[in-house]
Amino acid sequence: MRMLHYAAWIAQRWDDPAFPQAFPWFAEPRYWEHLILDLREQLSRMQEPSIELW
Numbered sequence: 697m698r699m700l701h702y703a704a705w706i707a708q709r710w711d712d713p714a715f716p717q718a719f720p721w722f723a724e725p726r727y728w729e730h731l732i733l734d735l736r737e738q739l740s741r742m743q744e745p746s747i748e749l750w
Contacts, residue, residue, distance in 0.1 A: 699738075703731060
């Protein structure tokens with residue numbers, strides 16, 4: 697959720713001239729490709745069986 701909240705926070709403030717300057721990578725397709733890949737990886741890890749201690 698942290699990753700989604702971070703992207704949403706930037707997107708909501710994108711009209712502020714400071715944000716495109718501070719986060720130029722946010723508008724690049726590569727950022728979104730990596731974000732989607734990371735989210736898929738997180739989903740895959742969450743679907744793994746939980747660890748049993750005893």
